[in-house]
Amino acid sequence: MTETVTSNGRAVSIKRSFAVGVVFLFCSVSTHAALTLSIDNVNEEVHFSGQTSGTMYSIMYVGYAGVQWTDNSSGYQKYISNIENGLTLDADPAFDFNVSFAVTEDDFNGTTGLRFEISDNEVDFGYEGNYDLTVSGNETRVSYASLDQDFKDILEGYSTSDTIPLDDGTDFESIAIDAVPEPASAGLLAGAGLLLSLYRRLFSRV
Numbered sequence: 001m002t003e004t005v006t007s008n009g010r011a012v013s014i015k016r017s018f019a020v021g022v023v024f025l026f027c028s029v030s031t032h033a034a035l036t037l038s039i040d041n042v043n044e045e046v047h048f049s050g051q052t053s054g055t056m057y058s059i060m061y062v063g064y065a066g067v068q069w070t071d072n073s074s075g076y077q078k079y080i081s082n083i084e085n086g087l088t089l090d091a092d093p094a095f096d097f098n099v100s101f102a103v104t105e106d107d108f109n110g111t112t113g114l115r116f117e118i119s120d121n122e123v124d125f126g127y128e129g130n131y132d133l134t135v136s137g138n139e140t141r142v143s144y145a146s147l148d149q150d151f152k153d154i155l156e157g158y159s160t161s162d163t164i165p166l167d168d169g170t171d172f173e174s175i176a177i178d179a180v181p182e183p184a185s186a187g188l189l190a191g192a193g194l195l196l197s198l199y200r201r202l203f204s205r206v
Contacts, residue, residue, distance in 0.1 A: 038178040041156040044145040048137025054171035056131040065131040066119030067169035073115035075106025088136040095120040103151040112154040
């Protein structure tokens with residue numbers, strides 16, 4: 001590229017600054033962890049994408065194996081129905097899954113949160129190995145329109161910077177959250193577009 005110097009001698013450095021800024025803005029809105037919960041507050045739907053793998057927590061003497069992600073999960077719970085439709089589960093050894101996703105509200109201490117659990121309450125008492133599980137999102141959309149408004153507000157209050165941490169289980173990643181649309185992300189994309197437009201105007205003749 002031929003470097004053209006303007007009267008103030010800063011054209012090249014300004015070009016580079018624009019390029020770095022645009023790359024940073026687009027990277028800021030496109031990075032997600034492996035398993036991601038997308039919350040669409042316009043259509044009142046959620047869906048999962050990506051995947052995570054690990055070993056389920058097990059209590060053999062009560063016949064339980066499971067993995068759980070929670071964020072302030074105490075209190076009253078409202079469940080999103082058919083959430084299992086948005087997941088593909090691969091377990092070794094294979095078993096019948098119970099899948100639940102709850103929005104929670106604790107009026108006593110004023111906390112709200114989310115709880116996501118995959119479990120089997122009928123595991124083989126004689127099995128002494130690990131229960132390994134891969135959880136994959138298949139991007140099937142599941143409606144949460146039936147939730148009470150208070151619980152919709154709790155769910156929609158989560159932003160793309162939030163996660164649902166792993167509570168029970170080993171080696172699974174925290175679940176990332178992708179709020180769609182999210183004002184912060186929309187603002188970053190708009191900023192990137194503005195930078196590109198300004199770049200073309202300033203340097204179209206250089």
